[in-house]
Protein backbone atom coordinates (compact mmCIF):
# COMPACT_ATOMS: atom_id res chain seq x y z
CA UNK A 805 0.00 0.00 0.00
CA UNK A 806 1.52 3.29 -1.10
CA UNK A 807 1.46 6.76 0.42
CA UNK A 808 -1.74 8.78 0.13
CA UNK A 809 -1.65 11.48 -2.56
CA UNK A 810 -3.03 13.93 0.00
CA UNK A 811 0.36 13.91 1.72
CA UNK A 812 2.08 15.38 -1.33
CA UNK A 813 2.14 18.78 -2.95
CA UNK A 814 0.81 19.46 -6.43
CA UNK A 815 0.55 16.88 -9.17
CA UNK A 816 2.62 13.71 -8.85
CA UNK A 817 3.99 12.25 -12.06
CA UNK A 818 2.11 9.09 -13.08
CA UNK A 819 5.32 7.08 -13.11
CA UNK A 820 5.47 7.42 -9.31
CA UNK A 821 1.95 6.12 -8.82
CA UNK A 822 1.18 2.45 -8.24
CA UNK A 823 -1.66 1.29 -10.54
CA UNK A 824 -2.89 -1.16 -7.92
CA UNK A 825 -3.39 1.18 -4.96
CA UNK A 826 -3.40 4.47 -6.93
CA UNK A 827 -1.05 5.99 -4.38
CA UNK A 828 2.59 7.04 -4.37
CA UNK A 829 4.86 3.99 -4.60
CA UNK A 830 6.15 2.46 -1.39
CA UNK A 831 9.14 0.11 -1.79
CA UNK A 832 8.87 0.00 -5.60
CA UNK A 833 9.59 -3.27 -7.37
CA UNK A 834 9.77 -3.94 -11.11
CA UNK A 835 8.36 -6.87 -13.07
CA UNK A 836 10.04 -8.56 -16.03
CA UNK A 837 7.58 -6.65 -18.27
CA UNK A 838 9.09 -3.44 -16.77
CA UNK A 839 6.08 -2.27 -14.79
CA UNK A 840 6.57 -0.87 -11.31
CA UNK A 841 4.38 -1.45 -8.25
CA UNK A 842 4.53 -1.18 -4.48
CA UNK A 843 6.12 -4.37 -3.22
CA UNK A 844 3.17 -5.18 -0.98
CA UNK A 845 0.55 -4.38 -3.62
CA UNK A 846 2.00 -6.70 -6.26
CA UNK A 847 2.59 -9.47 -3.73
CA UNK A 848 -1.06 -9.29 -2.73
CA UNK A 849 -2.12 -9.15 -6.37
CA UNK A 850 -0.06 -12.19 -7.37
CA UNK A 851 -1.40 -14.16 -4.44
CA UNK A 852 -4.70 -14.41 -6.30
CA UNK A 853 -3.84 -13.73 -9.98
CA UNK A 854 -1.00 -14.51 -12.33
CA UNK A 855 -1.06 -11.67 -14.86
CA UNK A 856 0.47 -8.20 -14.81
CA UNK A 857 -2.14 -5.60 -13.75
CA UNK A 858 -0.92 -3.24 -16.49
CA UNK A 859 -0.16 -5.27 -19.62
CA UNK A 860 -1.96 -8.50 -18.65
CA UNK A 861 0.86 -10.73 -19.76
CA UNK A 862 1.32 -13.82 -17.71
CA UNK A 863 3.59 -13.05 -14.84
CA UNK A 864 5.37 -15.31 -12.45
CA UNK A 865 6.65 -13.86 -9.21
CA UNK A 866 9.89 -12.57 -10.62
CA UNK A 867 10.27 -9.11 -9.17
CA UNK A 868 13.33 -7.05 -8.53
CA UNK A 869 13.81 -3.66 -6.84
CA UNK A 870 13.08 -0.76 -9.17
CA UNK A 871 16.19 0.73 -10.78
CA UNK A 872 18.34 2.86 -8.53
CA UNK A 873 17.86 6.05 -10.57
CA UNK A 874 14.11 5.59 -10.28
CA UNK A 875 14.22 5.06 -6.53
CA UNK A 876 16.45 8.10 -6.17
CA UNK A 877 13.93 10.26 -8.02
CA UNK A 878 11.08 8.85 -5.96
CA UNK A 879 13.01 9.47 -2.73
CA UNK A 880 13.29 13.16 -3.61
CA UNK A 881 9.53 13.67 -3.62
CA UNK A 882 8.44 15.85 -0.74
CA UNK A 883 5.66 14.81 1.58
CA UNK A 884 3.94 16.08 4.69
CA UNK A 885 4.23 14.38 8.03
CA UNK A 886 1.54 11.91 9.19
CA UNK A 887 1.12 14.21 12.19
CA UNK A 888 0.32 17.24 10.06
CA UNK A 889 -3.16 17.26 11.57
CA UNK A 890 -1.57 17.64 14.99
CA UNK A 891 0.48 20.64 13.80
CA UNK A 892 3.69 19.08 12.50
CA UNK A 893 4.60 21.35 9.60
CA UNK A 894 7.70 19.41 8.54
CA UNK A 895 8.12 18.80 4.82
CA UNK A 896 10.25 15.75 4.16
CA UNK A 897 11.86 14.00 1.29
CA UNK A 898 10.62 10.41 1.19
CA UNK A 899 14.02 8.99 2.07
CA UNK A 900 14.18 11.11 5.24
CA UNK A 901 10.67 10.39 6.32
CA UNK A 902 11.27 7.25 8.41
CA UNK A 903 13.99 9.01 10.38
CA UNK A 904 11.72 11.98 11.03
CA UNK A 905 8.73 9.97 12.17
CA UNK A 906 10.76 7.56 14.33
CA UNK A 907 13.31 9.89 15.85
CA UNK A 908 12.43 13.53 15.44
CA UNK A 909 8.72 14.20 15.07
CA UNK A 910 7.70 15.89 18.33
CA UNK A 911 4.05 15.21 17.56
CA UNK A 912 4.48 11.44 17.32
CA UNK A 913 4.10 10.09 20.87
CA UNK A 914 6.06 6.98 19.86
CA UNK A 915 9.08 8.72 18.37
CA UNK A 916 12.28 8.18 20.29
CA UNK A 917 14.31 10.69 22.23
CA UNK A 918 17.12 10.66 24.74
CA UNK A 919 15.78 11.62 28.18
CA UNK A 920 17.30 14.88 29.41
CA UNK A 921 15.64 14.79 32.82
CA UNK A 922 18.51 12.81 34.30
CA UNK A 923 18.49 9.19 33.18
CA UNK A 924 19.78 9.69 29.64
CA UNK A 925 18.08 6.54 28.35
CA UNK A 926 16.34 6.40 24.97
CA UNK A 927 12.60 6.45 25.45
CA UNK A 928 9.46 7.43 23.56
CA UNK A 929 8.09 10.95 23.82
CA UNK A 930 5.04 9.55 25.56
CA UNK A 931 7.25 7.95 28.21
CA UNK A 932 9.14 11.22 28.49
CA UNK A 933 5.97 13.22 29.14
CA UNK A 934 4.19 10.80 31.43
CA UNK A 935 6.81 8.86 33.38
CA UNK A 936 9.63 9.54 35.81
CA UNK A 937 13.28 8.67 35.24
CA UNK A 938 12.84 5.91 37.80
CA UNK A 939 10.36 4.31 35.42
CA UNK A 940 12.63 4.96 32.39
CA UNK A 941 15.47 3.19 34.15
CA UNK A 942 13.30 0.33 35.30
CA UNK A 943 12.26 -0.25 31.70
CA UNK A 944 15.82 -0.03 30.46
CA UNK A 945 16.83 -2.61 33.05
CA UNK A 946 13.90 -4.80 32.17
CA UNK A 947 15.01 -4.73 28.54
CA UNK A 948 18.47 -5.76 29.57
CA UNK A 949 17.07 -8.63 31.59
CA UNK A 950 14.84 -9.70 28.73
CA UNK A 951 17.85 -9.90 26.50
CA UNK A 952 19.48 -12.05 29.13
CA UNK A 953 22.60 -10.07 28.86
CA UNK A 954 25.47 -11.38 30.96
CA UNK A 955 24.19 -11.39 34.49
CA UNK A 956 25.43 -9.94 37.75
CA UNK A 957 29.09 -9.57 36.89
CA UNK A 958 28.52 -7.12 34.18
CA UNK A 959 31.39 -4.71 33.98
CA UNK A 960 30.26 -1.25 34.96
CA UNK A 961 31.20 0.30 31.62
CA UNK A 962 29.13 -2.27 29.76
CA UNK A 963 26.08 -1.58 31.85
CA UNK A 964 26.47 2.10 31.09
CA UNK A 965 27.03 1.42 27.46
CA UNK A 966 24.00 -0.83 27.09
CA UNK A 967 21.77 1.58 28.92
CA UNK A 968 23.18 4.50 27.04
CA UNK A 969 23.93 6.34 30.26
CA UNK A 970 26.94 8.37 31.12
CA UNK A 971 29.67 7.04 33.42
CA UNK A 972 29.51 10.32 35.30
CA UNK A 973 26.04 9.72 36.73
CA UNK A 974 26.83 8.07 40.07
CA UNK A 975 23.30 7.95 41.48
CA UNK A 976 21.91 6.28 38.43
CA UNK A 977 24.77 3.83 38.40
CA UNK A 978 24.16 2.89 41.98
CA UNK A 979 20.52 2.37 41.24
CA UNK A 980 21.36 0.30 38.18
CA UNK A 981 23.83 -1.88 40.03
CA UNK A 982 21.54 -2.35 42.94
CA UNK A 983 18.85 -3.48 40.56
CA UNK A 984 21.09 -5.64 38.37
CA UNK A 985 20.17 -9.32 38.51
CA UNK A 986 22.17 -11.28 41.05
CA UNK A 987 23.57 -14.73 40.41
Ligand SMILES: [Zn+2]
Pocket residue numbers: 805806822823824825826827829830841842845
Ligand atom coordinates in the same frame (compact mmCIF):
# COMPACT_ATOMS: atom_id res chain seq x y z
ZN1 LIG B 1 0.57 0.23 -4.39
Ligand SMILES: [Zn+2]
Pocket residue numbers: 835837838839856857858859860861
Ligand atom coordinates in the same frame (compact mmCIF):
# COMPACT_ATOMS: atom_id res chain seq x y z
ZN1 LIG C 1 3.35 -5.65 -17.29
Ligand SMILES: [Zn+2]
Pocket residue numbers: 885886887888892893894904905909910911912
Ligand atom coordinates in the same frame (compact mmCIF):
# COMPACT_ATOMS: atom_id res chain seq x y z
ZN1 LIG D 1 6.31 15.20 12.06
Ligand SMILES: [Zn+2]
Pocket residue numbers: 919920921922923924925936937938940941
Ligand atom coordinates in the same frame (compact mmCIF):
# COMPACT_ATOMS: atom_id res chain seq x y z
ZN1 LIG E 1 14.34 9.82 32.20
